[in-house]
Amino acid sequence: MRPAMIFYIVICAFALAVPLIGIYPIFMMKLLCFAMFACAYNLLLGFSGMLSFGHAAFFGAAGYATAWLITARGWGTVPAIGAGVAVAAILGWVIGAIAIRRRGIYLAMVTLALAQLVYFVCLEAPFTGGENGLQGVARGSFLGLFSLRSDIVMYYVVLAAFVAQFLLIRRIVQSPYGQVLKAIRDNESRALSLGYDINRYKLLAFVLSATLAGFAGSLKGLVLGFITLSDVQQSNSGEVILMTLLGGSGTFFGPVIGAALVVTLQEYLSDIVGGWVGVIIGAIFVACVLAFRRGVVGELSALRLRRWWGQAPAA
């Protein structure tokens, strides 16, 4: 049996056993939602080579849409999530179509500015609850089959969603389409000269990444029962970059590890150091960019300890 299989089996066993071994399920669900967010982001940064600084817009907009449909319109849980994901996809298409007109740092600045536009809409629109956000989002039931009120049930649903999304991203990256994406990432002019319509490939990658980020955002709103401005804020876009980079951008499991590290740090450090946790996150960011660009998984595979986690690192 390959070491990668053993690793995944251990992780799966741990994930399934979480409610039994007394880890707070809400915390684990939050972690999984951010892991999904980071994996979606990694599809763009790691596998397509585009640095978006505005992914909070997709995460937050989908969360707001789902929360609003449930609280104000009385929609069912699953349709509301579907609608939230659709909102993220449309937004991803619009922002992506504008952003891919520029490359590299310009793309980062453009996505940042457009995401700020979405932030102001969420701040000022009449249906988003302004500074308070949308509170009291009921979890409802899964298509009327079973109630999601119990944290344990909800946890397994989120876990299933995470696994499905993880496998989907793996499938996308390993498909012929994913290979072209990586070719564009590594050498855009060559891909162009080989006859690939690179803008279409890049736009699709952007939309896919935004859609999956939206899925994570919708779920997060549902799990915690609220969605606020901090979900659409610039700092949230920054954190997802950090998660991806810290875990290893361009690796399959890296973003999950990065998300676990960042969310755990925030959860436990904020009890000890209060607001200084923001400064610590910033310092980790600086250290990561200076000395740790391949991230945890990337460094491990670079050390050739074992080539467990799939792809070789990009950076």
Add this chain to the structure above:
Amino acid sequence: MSEIFGIPVAVILGQLTLGLVNGAFYAMLSLGLAVIFGLMGVVNFAHGAFYTLGAFAALLGMQWFGINYWAALVLAPLVVGALGIVTERLLLRHLYRLDPVYGLLLTFGMALVIEGTLREIFGASGQSYPVPSALRGALNIGFMILPVYRAWVILASVTVCGVTWFLIERTRLGSTLRAATENSQLLQAFGVNVPLIVSLTYGGGIALAALAGVLAAPVVLVTPLMGSTLVTVVFAVVVIGGMGSILGSVISGLALGVIEGFTKVVYPEASNVIVFLIMAIVLIVRPAGLFGRE
């Protein structure tokens, strides 16, 4: 003709003038960003944080050491600029051979550290900085009563931008700097100390941001996050103007401030987003920016 679209002309002119004040800050910040980017290829995300530091340096200098406004105008940019040089030497220097996005990410982390530290020490709520006595009062310029201080901000910023432009385009130092932008290796082969120029340029760009912070201190509330919202707008301004051009960044900074002011009269709800909308349109029509080259 005292009304346009049912809005009194005096109100429109008033908002345009106030917009020009904001535009003055955009111009100074995007000028610093353009200079730093031109030479180093680094998009300085920490620019807003250094602007905030400039305002705090003025505020704390007054509270702790009794340093007045005029001294702060000189001292704060020097101190913050020196800090900028230190960060360039210690951190940014290691990234020049890598993809420019790493510079963006590093300076983003720096901004988080600076702003977070200020927030934890001084609290999130703002403090006000008094307008210096020589610049109190107001001018009656016919269509509106313009506070003297705001007139001073516009004057000072246009002067600073003009002097910076002159330094870069018309002096020996500036031609060295431009040569370093074009081909730093060749310049180094001629015996010019390029790393020193890079450090000084970064320090200079940061000093401009800090100077904008001191100028802004009496008109806005001095808060730890005053720069973080501004820097996003300035990025959009820079994308609209085109990164390469110094004059372009100044002109688009001032112009967008005025447009923003005009939007406040016509459709106030959109005034926060108008710059971003214009950016989107410019990107669709002219992806390289109004003054930029592809």
